[in-house]
Amino acid sequence: MELIAELGTGPREVGRARRILARALSTWGIDGEPAEVAVLLTSELVTNAIRHGSGPIRVRAGVDDRRLRVEVDDDAGGTLSPRRAAPTDVDGRGLHLVETLSDRWGYRTADGGKRVWFELPAG
DSSP: EEEEEEOOOOOOOHHHHHHHHHHHHHHOOOOOHHHHHHHHHHHHHHHHHHHHOOOEEEEEEEETTHHHHHHHEEEEOOOOOOOOOTTOSSOOOHHHHHHHHEEEEEEETTTEEEEEEEEOOOO
């Protein structure tokens, strides 16, 4: 089971990514909290790719051995690290959420682009 979705770089693409992933998860029989967390974390990664990345954005998701892995690619390199946002900050919590709610996460850069991924139990 695999999903590959090509997205644009506009802010409406975040909602589109959530809908596409939610449909795939439903088809794969993943629902409840695992699906909700996966959609939330994907939304955060797509938002970051739109705000800080460039080029087309790709979302890949798949299930293997009851593990869900979601990857978000963009065409911008660079390093990542979760930020600790102040209570009054309006943003800066995305990677912290990914770090906190996923079992594992990471990123890699290659060929001028970046892939950020997370893994969760598939339910």
